[in-house]
Amino acid sequence: MEITTDVTLKGSCWRKALDAFAPFFPQALQPNYSIYAISMSIGIMYDKQLDIAGEETDEEKDNRPTVPRTVLHPHNTDLDFLFQAAILTSTWVEYTEEERMNLAFNPSCDIKINKLEFLSKFANFGVTKLLEQATDDQIDTMERLKKFLASTVEGYNYEIDSISDEDLSIDDL
Numbered sequence: 394m395e396i397t398t399d400v401t402l403k404g405s406c407w408r409k410a411l412d413a414f415a416p417f418f419p420q421a422l423q424p425n426y427s428i429y430a431i432s433m434s435i436g437i438m439y440d441k442q443l444d445i446a447g448e449e450t451d452e453e454k455d456n457r458p459t460v461p462r463t464v465l466h467p468h469n470t471d472l473d474f475l476f477q478a479a480i481l482t483s484t485w486v487e488y489t490e491e492e493r494m495n496l497a498f499n500p501s502c503d504i505k506i507n508k509l510e511f512l513s514k515f516a517n518f519g520v521t522k523l524l525e526q527a528t529d530d531q532i533d534t535m536e537r538l539k540k541f542l543a544s545t546v547e548g549y550n551y552e553i554d555s556i557s558d559e560d561l562s563i564d565d566l
Contacts, residue, residue, distance in 0.1 A: 394469055394472050394473050394476060394508050394509075396462050396465045396466055396469065396472075396509065397462065398462060398509075399459045399460060399461045399462050399465075400429065400459060400460040400465065400509055400513055401457050401458075401459050402425070402429065402446070402457055402458045402459060402460065402513075402516075402520075403444075403445045403446065403449070403457060403513075403517065404443075404445040404446030404447040404448070404449060404517060404520075405446070405447040405448060405449050405450075405453055406446035406447035406517075406520050406521050406524050407446055407447075407457070407458055407520055408453065408458060409447075409524055409527070410428055410432070410520045410523055410524045410527070411424065411425060411428060411458055413524065413527035413534060414428050414523070414527070414534075414538070415428065416531060417531075417535060417538075423460075423464045425458060425459070425460045425464070426460050426464045426465065426468065428520070428523070429460050429516050429520075430468070430471065430475070431519070431523065431542075432515075432516040432517075432518075432519030432520040432522075432523050433475055433512050433513075433515050433516040433519055434475065434519065435515075435518070435519030435520075435522050435523060435545060436514070436515030436516055436517070436518040436519035436522075437475060437478055437479045437482070437483070437515050437519075438545055439518065439519070439522070440482065440483055440484055440485070441515070441518040442485055442514035442515050442517065442518055443514060443517035443518045443521065444514060444517065445517060446516075446517040446518075446520045446521055447521065465509075472508075472509075472512065475512060476497070476508045476511070476512060477497040477498070479511065479512060479515060480493050480496045480497050480506075480511075481493050481494075481497050485511075485514075486506075486511075488504070492504055522541075523538070523541075525541075526538045526541050
């Protein structure tokens with residue numbers, strides 16, 4: 394993935410999430426990137442996007458946090474993997490299967506898509522879900538985050554328990 398710009402984290406949820414979760418990441422792990430990547434993963438798993446993560450005041454718009462391109466470059470392979478997962482599975486784009494495969498695996502693909510913008514919309518949704526785990530107590534926040542991420546990986550937090558058996562058919566499996 395060619396990274397030519399910094400990623401601007403749009404929305405008030407980003408500042409709140411960075412304040413709540415950055416203490417859990419040593420500065421060497423680049424907290425802004427770590428929270429951005431986790432949020433992106435959550436958004437991709439839910440297959441939900443937002444253009445902006447929460448309302449912003451004019452002051453917040455002028456002082457948006459970023460993930461600098463110099464921080465993104467070492468994670469280029471990870472970002473490529475996340476893009477591949479997103480483009481292959483997302484319902485947010487209307488590409489054919491062949492076009493999706495081309496976008497995911499062909500570096501000289503002719504289809505133009507801003508990969509970081511596409512991924513950032515997933516991150517905008519993911520950070521809102523992540524922020525739901527924040528409390529005033531850092532230990533409680535860490536425990537809630539750990540449980541949330543474990544249940545996400547295991548597939549237990551997709552709110553599927555509320556789907557009735559009549560709404561499911563054998564074709565859905």
